Amino acid sequence: MSTQTQLVASLSSLRIGFLGKPMAAQRELHDFFFKEAKRKGYRSRAAYKLTEIDDKKHVLKKRDVVLDLGCAPGSWLQVISQRIGPRGKAIGVDLKAIDQTNLLENVVTIQEDVTALTPDTFGGDLFDVLLSDMAPNTTGVRTTDHYGSVRLCHCALDLATTLLKTHGNLVMKVLEGEAYPELLDRCSQMFAQSKGFKPKASRAISTEMFVVCLDRNEELQPPMQIAPAPPARGWQ
Ligand SMILES: C[S@@+](CC[C@H](N)C(=O)[O-])C[C@H]1O[C@@H](n2cnc3c(N)ncnc32)[C@H](O)[C@@H]1O
Numbered sequence: 391m392s393t394q395t396q397l398v399a400s401l402s403s404l405r406i407g408f409l410g411k412p413m414a415a416q417r418e419l420h421d422f423f424f425k426e427a428k429r430k431g432y433r434s435r436a437a438y439k440l441t442e443i444d445d446k447k448h449v450l451k452k453r454d455v456v457l458d459l460g461c462a463p464g465s466w467l468q469v470i471s472q473r474i475g476p477r478g479k480a481i482g483v484d485l486k487a488i489d490q491t492n493l494l495e496n497v498v499t500i501q502e503d504v505t506a507l508t509p510d511t512f513g514g515d516l517f518d519v520l521l522s523d524m525a526p527n528t529t530g531v532r533t534t535d536h537y538g539s540v541r542l543c544h545c546a547l548d549l550a551t552t553l554l555k556t557h558g559n560l561v562m563k564v565l566e567g568e569a570y571p572e573l574l575d576r577c578s579q580m581f582a583q584s585k586g587f588k589p590k591a592s593r594a595i596s597t598e599m600f601v602v603c604l605d606r607n608e609e610l611q612p613p614m615q616i617a618p619a620p621p622a623r624g625w626q
Contacts, residue, residue: 416594423591427465431492436523437465438591439600440561444473447587447602449559450519453477457517457553459504459546459562460524462486464493470521471497481517483507505545509552516555522546522562536567536597543573543601547580548613550606558606566597576614577603 423435430437444450450473458466461482470480471494480497482488488499500511504524524546526538546562554560560581564573570586577584582605592598 419590420593432468433463433465435465435591437469439523439589440466440469440521442589442591443561443587443600443602444469447561447604449521449561449602449604450474454518455515456480456519456521457512457549458482459520459522459549460484460542461499462488464488464499466521466523467493467497467499481512504542504549507549507553512553516558517553518555518558520546520550520554520558520560520562522560525563525565532565532597533567536565537569539563539565540567540569540573544576544614547576550580551613554606556606556608560601560603560606562601562603564599564601566599570599574601577601579607581606 420435423438427433427435427437432438450456450470452473452475454474455478456470456474458470458480461467462484463486464482467480467482467488471478474480474496476494476496478496482497482499483502483504484499485501485503487501490499493499502511504522522542524539524542526535526542528535528538543562543564546560550558550560560577564570566586574584574586581603584601584603586599587602588594588599592600
C-alpha cells in the first residue's frame with residue numbers, strides 16, 4: 391500500500407471513530423498530522439495543508455519558480471522543493487531566520503519583511519507561483535486577527551501584480567471574517583479562477599482558509615494604495 395493510500399485509510403478510520411465526538415476528533419486529527427509530519431521529517435504539519443491543496447488544485451508543476459511568503463520553519467519549502475524538482479527553484483521569505491539544514495539545492499531563503507520586497511529584490515525575475523502561509527501575530531481578538539491576516543493577503547496580491555507571471559497561480563492563507571468577500575472580489579479580478587479551500591490538516595474550529603487563485607490575468611493591476619479599513623469597533 392502506498393504511503394498516500396495509508397494516509398487516506400488512516401484518515402477514514404479516524405473519521406469513523408469520530409462520530410459524535412467532534413472536538414475529540416479534531417484533536418485526534420491534529421495529533422495525527424503532527425505525528426505524521428514528525429515521522430516523515432517535515433518541519434511542521436502545515437506540510438499536509440499544501441500537499442492537499444496541490445493534490446486537489448494542481449498549483450505547482452515541475453521546473454516552476456516559486457516564491458513562498460512567510461516560509462518559516464520551512465515545511466512548505468520541503469513540499470515545494472520535491473514537487474518542482476531539481477530544475478525548479480523555490481525562494482522562501484520570512485521575518486524569522488530559516489534553518490538551512492537538509493533543504494535541497496533548489497531552495498533559497500531570505501530573512502526579510504515581505505512588505506519590503508520589490509522586483510529588484512529578485513533581479514527582475516518573475517515567478518510561476520506565489521504562496522503565502524503568512525499569519526499575523528495573533529491576539530486572540532477575532533476581528534483584529536482577521537484584519538491583520540487580510541492585510542497580509544492584500545500585500546501578497548500587491549506582490550502578485552509585479553512578481554507573478556501571466557497565467558501564474560497564487561495560494562494564500564486568510565483568517566475568515568467580514569473583509570473576506572472583498573478579498574475574494576479582488577482575487578476574481580486578477581485571476582481566471584479563485585476559490586476558498588479548507589484542507590483537512592487545518593482545524594475545523596479555526597477561521598483559517600486558503601484562497602486558491604489560478605491563472606493570473608494578462609493585464610497588470612496597480613497595487614492597492616490603501617490597506618482595507620478596519621471597522622470602527624472591534625479593531626484594536
Ligand atoms: C504559519 S507560519 C508559516 C509556516 C510555513 N508555511 C511552513 O510550512 O513551515 C507563518 C509565518 O509567517 C511569517 N510572517 C508573518 N508576517 C510576515 C511578514 N510581514 N514578512 C515575512 N514573514 C511574515 C511569520 O514569521 C511566520 O513564520
